[in-house]
Amino acid sequence: MDFNLTEDRRMLQDSLTRYLGDKYPVDHRNKVAYALPCHDPAKWEELAELGALFALAPEDAGGFGGTGFDIMVVFEALGRALNPEPMLGAAMASRLLTKVGADQEGLLSGAVKYAVAVGEVEAPYELDQIACTATAKGDGHVLSGRKSSVYGGQAADVILVAAMLDGKPALFQVQASDAQIAGYPMMDGGGAAEVLLDDTPATLLLADAAEALTDALNAGALALCAEAVGAMEVTHATTLDYLRTRKQFGVPIGKFQVLQHRAVDMLTEIEQSRSITIKAAAELDGPDASRFVSMAKNLIGRAARLVAEEAIQMHGGIAMTWEYPISHYAKRLVMLDAQLGDTDYHLSRVMAGLRAA
Amino acid sequence: MDLSFSPEEIAFRDEVRTYLAENLPKRISDAVRNGTEQTKEMAEEWHAILNRKGWLATTWGVEFGGPGWTPVQKHIFEEECCRAYAPRIVPFGLNMLGPVLQAFGTKEQQDTILPRILDGTDWWCQGYSEPGAGSDLASLKTRAVRDGDHYVINGQKTWTTLGQHANKIFCLCRTDPEAKQQEGISFILVDLDTPGIEMRPIKLIEGGHEVNEVFFTDVRVPVSNLVGEENKGWTIAKFLLTHERTGIAGVGFSMQSLEEVKALARKVRRGGRPLIEDPLFAARIARAEIDLEAMKITNLRMLFKAQQQGAPGPETSILKIKGTVIHQELKDLARRALGPVAAPFPGSMTDGNIMFGPEGTSNNAARYFNNRKTSIFGGSNEIQRNILTKTMLEL
Ligand SMILES: Cc1cc2nc3c(=O)[nH]c(=O)nc-3n(C[C@H](O)[C@H](O)[C@H](O)COP(=O)(O)OP(=O)(O)OC[C@H]3O[C@@H](n4cnc5c(N)ncnc54)[C@H](O)[C@@H]3O)c2cc1C
Numbered sequence: 001m002d003f004n005l006t007e008d009r010r011m012l013q014d015s016l017t018r019y020l021g022d023k024y025p026v027d028h029r030n031k032v033a034y035a036l037p038c039h040d041p042a043k044w045e046e047l048a049e050l051g052a053l054f055a056l057a058p059e060d061a062g063g064f065g066g067t068g069f070d071i072m073v074v075f076e077a078l079g080r081a082l083n084p085e086p087m088l089g090a091a092m093a094s095r096l097l098t099k100v101g102a103d104q105e106g107l108l109s110g111a112v113k114y115a116v117a118v119g120e121v122e123a124p125y126e127l128d129q130i131a132c133t134a135t136a137k138g139d140g141h142v143l144s145g146r147k148s149s150v151y152g153g154q155a156a157d158v159i160l161v162a163a164m165l166d167g168k169p170a171l172f173q174v175q176a177s178d179a180q181i182a183g184y185p186m187m188d189g190g191g192a193a194e195v196l197l198d199d200t201p202a203t204l205l206l207a208d209a210a211e212a213l214t215d216a217l218n219a220g221a222l223a224l225c226a227e228a229v230g231a232m233e234v235t236h237a238t239t240l241d242y243l244r245t246r247k248q249f250g251v252p253i254g255k256f257q258v259l260q261h262r263a264v265d266m267l268t269e270i271e272q273s274r275s276i277t278i279k280a281a282a283e284l285d286g287p288d289a290s291r292f293v294s295m296a297k298n299l300i301g302r303a304a305r306l307v308a309e310e311a312i313q314m315h316g317g318i319a320m321t322w323e324y325p326i327s328h329y330a331k332r333l334v335m336l337d338a339q340l341g342d343t344d345y346h347l348s349r350v351m352a353g354l355r356a357a
Numbered sequence: 358m359d360l361s362f363s364p365e366e367i368a369f370r371d372e373v374r375t376y377l378a379e380n381l382p383k384r385i386s387d388a389v390r391n392g393t394e395q396t397k398e399m400a401e402e403w404h405a406i407l408n409r410k411g412w413l414a415t416t417w418g419v420e421f422g423g424p425g426w427t428p429v430q431k432h433i434f435e436e437e438c439c440r441a442y443a444p445r446i447v448p449f450g451l452n453m454l455g456p457v458l459q460a461f462g463t464k465e466q467q468d469t470i471l472p473r474i475l476d477g478t479d480w481w482c483q484g485y486s487e488p489g490a491g492s493d494l495a496s497l498k499t500r501a502v503r504d505g506d507h508y509v510i511n512g513q514k515t516w517t518t519l520g521q522h523a524n525k526i527f528c529l530c531r532t533d534p535e536a537k538q539q540e541g542i543s544f545i546l547v548d549l550d551t552p553g554i555e556m557r558p559i560k561l562i563e564g565g566h567e568v569n570e571v572f573f574t575d576v577r578v579p580v581s582n583l584v585g586e587e588n589k590g591w592t593i594a595k596f597l598l599t600h601e602r603t604g605i606a607g608v609g610f611s612m613q614s615l616e617e618v619k620a621l622a623r624k625v626r627r628g629g630r631p632l633i634e635d636p637l638f639a640a641r642i643a644r645a646e647i648d649l650e651a652m653k654i655t656n657l658r659m660l661f662k663a664q665q666q667g668a669p670g671p672e673t674s675i676l677k678i679k680g681t682v683i684h685q686e687l688k689d690l691a692r693r694a695l696g697p698v699a700a701p702f703p704g705s706m707t708d709g710n711i712m713f714g715p716e717g718t719s720n721n722a723a724r725y726f727n728n729r730k731t732s733i734f735g736g737s738n739e740i741q742r743n744i745l746t747k748t749m750l751e752l
Contacts, residue, residue: 034702121713122626124696129629149697184705187563187722192700194711248493258739305689312562312729316491316737317516320730322560331562331726338697344637 003278008064009073015050016074020081026325033084033189033328039113039155044085048110052078052087056094056108063108066098068281071219072226079230082325082332084190086152088339089115091223092216093160096171099212100205115156115176116216117147117195124149125341127162127169127213132197134163134170134204141165142199143172151339153193154183161195161202162213171209172202188331218293221340222284225277225296228336232270232307235329239263239311242318259314266310269303276300291353294346301343308333360654362433370433377441380406386442391717392724394565395444397522401477403444404451408475416452421459421471428664432604432656439609447519450474450481454527457544457593461585470546484514484528484547484571485594492740494529495538495591499573501530501545503580508532508545510553510576516734520556520569524549533588544590546582553577561730563723564703598736605673606656606680607731611649614687618642621694624715632694641690648683655679671748674741681731681738691718692725 005013024043032040047053055070057063065071071091078087090107093114097104106112123129132145143163153159159179161172180196206212240263243254253259273296280296283289308330312319319326337343362370385399407413415431417423426434446452455474458467473479490497499512510530520526526547533541549556553576559568585593622633622642632638656676663669692699698714699722706713713719732738746752 119697121698123628124698126628149700182706182711184701186700187702187726188700192697196711247489248491248496250493250496256739258742309729313732313738316733317486317730320562320733322562322564327562327726334725335700335722338693338695338699342693342696344635344641347637348635 005069005073009069012051012055013073013077016047016052016077017080019046019050020077020083024081024083026082026328029082029084030189030322030328033082034185036183036185036191037155038084038183038185038189038191039086044113045110047085047087048108053090053094053108053110056091057098057104061094061098062103062105063094066094068219068222068284071223071284072277072281075223075226076230079227079232079332080234082189082231082234082328086113086115086155086191088220088223089113089150089152089156092116092220093158095216095219096160096205096212099215100171102205112158113152113156114158114160115150115152115193116160116220117150117153118162118213118217119149119340120146121148124338125217125345127210127217130162130164130169132161132163134165134172134202137199137201141172141202141204143174143197143202144199145197147195147197149339150193150195152191153181153195154191156181156193159195160205161197162209163197163202165204165207168208169210169213170204171206171212173205174200174202186335188335189328214290217340218284218289221293221297221346222277222280224336224339225273225280225293225300228300228304228333229270229274229277231329231332232266232273232304235307235311235326235333236263236266236270238326238329239266239314242315246315253314262310262314266307269306273300273303290349294341294349297341298343298346298350301337301346304333304337360657362429366429366433369430370437373434373437374441376410376412377437377443380410381441381443382406385444389442389444392720397480400444400447400522404446404477407446408477413446414451414455414475415446417455417471418459421455421467422475428660432660435604436609436612439613442613447480449483449518449523449527450479450525453483453597454481457527457584457597460596461544461593465581466546466584479525480519480523481525481527482517482520482523484517484526486516487513488515488570492737494594495542497529497531497542499528499530500534501532501543501578503532504577506580507577508580508583510545510547510573510578513570513572515559515568515570517556517569517571518567520549520571521558521566526571527584529590529594532590536588539591541588542590542594543587544584544593545578546584547573547576547578551576551578561727563726565723565727599669605735606652606676607684608649608653608656608680611652611680611684611687614684614691615642615646615649618645618687618690618694621691621715621718625694625696627696638694641693645683645686645690648679648686652676652679652683671744674736674745677735677741678732678738684731685725685728688721688725688728692721695721 052074054063055065055074058066093116107114134141134143156176159174161174162169179200181193183193244252246253276296276299280292283292312330318324414423419425487497501508501510528545529542530545531541532543553574555572556569558566623631625632695714703720703723
């Protein structure tokens, strides 16, 4: 047994954490995060140079990672800095491109930005409810429908789209310039887009793509879990600092036992969150990936809300302000629950597993 | 035991209901329903409408223009206002300063200031909190030094709600730095036009502007603006705390939110069916409804007691704690029901042809975050627990 990161992963995590801390501080982050395209091209390039993207793909696909642990390491670092760059789309797209054996040099070098469009307004999470359709046309296909909450879609060059072909979800590649893309910054910073397809030309990558899409969604959910763990740890550490320094009634508020115990409860939930994320990362390429990823996303949906709400409450008014970073961490922690399956959705996946067993 | 309102109370409820149906402009109730930021003009318009009817200053004595309602009537009125999506009454002049002046002010202060609150000439804001004095309000540092017929004020107030609309502020200032903390504080009225005052906006977590910081540099205020006795301001502050308590449970607002959540869960489709058919989500709503049903009765029991005893007791802290938690939970459900559709930053989708959630829900995430404030202000829920520990548990 060994819960240490490998030397390579530790170095990657350290260098990403250091880079983001130095070059992407929260005030810069807020500027980027709340204005389209919610993306800083120069910083994106530097992140790619540090290996943040190459870590997402295995060696035979041109990267140097590609396992659950690699995703975990990268996204935890991003989460600590509340980074708004469109990395989630890259992580999910890389899984898909690896599965279909497509070239992903552009993705890994950062030169081409990808987003993955699965969810729709009435079926944000469910693969079997996709309404977007594909039709053969000439020697290619055209797609019609609306893809909703496409993370990173506002900045993407290429969008990988799930659409129904012959009654099955299939995977297509669409040039962003061929689709109507309505981007927006999100409540918690970072961008997404509604992607409107209307006989939009598309290249078929995989006809029967349910399994590949499930894998990409699992990888994305794992990435979000790791991001949450990073953000929760910073939130907790900042809260502890505040408890030590903020004085009321002549003492640091951290002397009040009721706040001490709640800070301990936060810690407990964060440790649990880290553990379940490690488990999900370990299982990402195994037969029970969906089950463990769902456990992680469910637990983290609960823990992240607790940590966010308690951090605000224990700070008092200051954490209700835009200027104080914890407000942004809290927003991210709460809002990421609704990305790629919320806590109820993932609970029902775990429940379905109980019935099947 | 009889849980129903008396025939007179029911008649009163019907009267209020009819009045609201006929007099609350739809334009205004729509804005409240959709959670758009309420403008100054809207608040003033609504205040004026209620004032014409004599229903604006519900906490005032009849001799000052109050309607002379019982606590139960006040409760009915508040509940009906929520039901009709009336805007909240801006409380600082009407429900805070008004009662203070009636209890502690001079005849002249009452005669000059109260009518201007009623007719909307003045908009007051509350200058209590300071950067260093939140829960521990008595540690406040803003100084008022006597200089002939004036006080000279220096210091900083913060979290001043809707100060950007106000022309007046009532402040707690330290007038005797030597005395024990609570005994050196005075309650002073300040005209915001006085030279030396600067107000700066504070942007809140969800991006809105509803609070401010106020800086005082050598601000000269006539001594006649002192309310009550010098160095007795803490008594007034404590008096106000009991007055802030009507409607503290926010039951009407929670009922409003519960209806919104139910309607939303019927409209939103998730995985091929209405969200309300998802047992996990339905369970969340049901739990909140159970808590609220109990809270309605807890609230009435305490009202009943207050009506019998003449004043609310310390147990009203229970209403603040549980009432805010229930309301916050409902705001969480309103955001949660939308799933990822709650994510766009309000106003960021400029293409009006692209619809997201059902109408009036685009601020649901913002409202959830904004409402985290309710367990912090007005005495945080931790402070309320301390009060209960001391007064009721005697531990
Ligand atoms: C949106 C908003 C609007 C406001 N509007 C106004 C206004 O119009 N006018 C005005 O004067 N003020 C206003 N306030 C200020 C509000 O009253 C204070 O925020 C509140 O008193 C808490 O103070 P604080 O924020 O400094 O937190 P702190 O007092 O620093 O508290 C930090 C944390 O410590 C806890 N804590 C403190 N003491 C104890 C203790 N003894 N035991 C256990 N826990 C403790 C608190 O509960 C909290 O969790 C507003 C605040 C907000 C957020």
